[in-house]
Amino acid sequence: MPLLSIQGLTKDFGGLRAVNACSFDVAPGSITGLIGPNGAGKTTLFSLVSGFHQPDSGRVYLDGEDVTGLPSHLLFRKGLCRTFQIPREHKSMTVTENLMLVPKGQIGERFWNPVVRPGAVRAQERRLREKAREVLEYVNLAHMAEQPAGAMSGGQKKLLELARTLMADPKVVLLDEPGAGVNPTLMGKIREKIEQLNRERGITFLLIEHDMPLVMGLCNPVVVMNQGSKLVEGPPSLVKSDPRVLEAYLGGQYAALEG
Incomplete structure (x- = not known):
């Protein structure tokens, strides 16, 4: 059974059809790439799947459960996390504090608990701080732990986005252009x-990316969208050589794929 199943999603904005009956599955444990030209509907599809927009038709299933139209915070609790092309960190807070904000249902969120249950609040805060420390070690950001998040480089902010998803123990992560604005060295990390x-953790990824060598080396399968619909789906070797893909999308980037 697929971990994430997208079935016939359609979305119109005014007279423009951004996503047109798009369907594909994401297998558990996979790293699935989603590519296509600008305006193909990739980011809109992400927004439909992650609850930021409502589809006009079609269904979304997460681990067999129909989650169509659920708001993003409920999908988050069910294990579906999304990052954004432009990171959305809390600039004035420390990197550690940015991570500690992620888990939902914290005891201290109820305004009376810090007064009537201060011990429980402090104990949970210690656990969250320790988990944040472990996550920052894992993504090689421990040296930035007490720095304001706004002081991070673009690539470090991408790692922070990834770290925040880990605080939620996700089943599937939707990555929107993790390589955008990142230097090659940090992109390798x-x-x-x-x-x-x-x-190591079995996290499933669905990612949008315009860096073709990255997609072809990292992802299997690769899904190609064009004009709001799925054009091709398959292993990188198939996508590279499919004439419909070369005509609709790759064009001058074909040489980069072949390199």
Whole structure:
């Protein structure tokens, strides 16, 4: 059974059909790539799957459960997390504090608990701080733990986005262009962490990315969207050579794929 199943999703904005009856499955334990030209509907599809937009038709299933139209915070609790192309960190808070905000249902969120249950609040805060420390060690950001998140580089903020998903113990993570604005050295580290999380923790990834060598080396399968619909799905070797893909999307980037 697929971990994530997208069935016939359609979304119109005014007279524009952004996503058109798009369907594909994401297998548990996979790293699935989602590519396509600008305007193909990839980010809109992410927003439909992750509860930021409501589909006009079609269904989304997470681990066999129909989650169509659920808001993002409920999907988050069910194990579906999403990152964004432009990181959304709390700039004035420390990197550690950014992670500690992630887990939902914290005791201290109820305004009377810090007064009537201070011991429980402090104990949970210690546990969260320790988990945040472990996650930061894992993603090689421990040296930034007490720095304001706004002081991080673009690549470090991408790692912070990944770290925040780990605080939620996700089943599946939707990554929106993890390589955008990241230098090659740090992108190599991000790729290593994605592969490590997939291999060691069994986290499933669905990622949008325009870096073709990265997608073809990291993802299997690869799904290609064009004009809101799925055009091709398969292993990188199939996608590279499919004439429909070369015509609709790759064009001048074909040489980069072949390299």
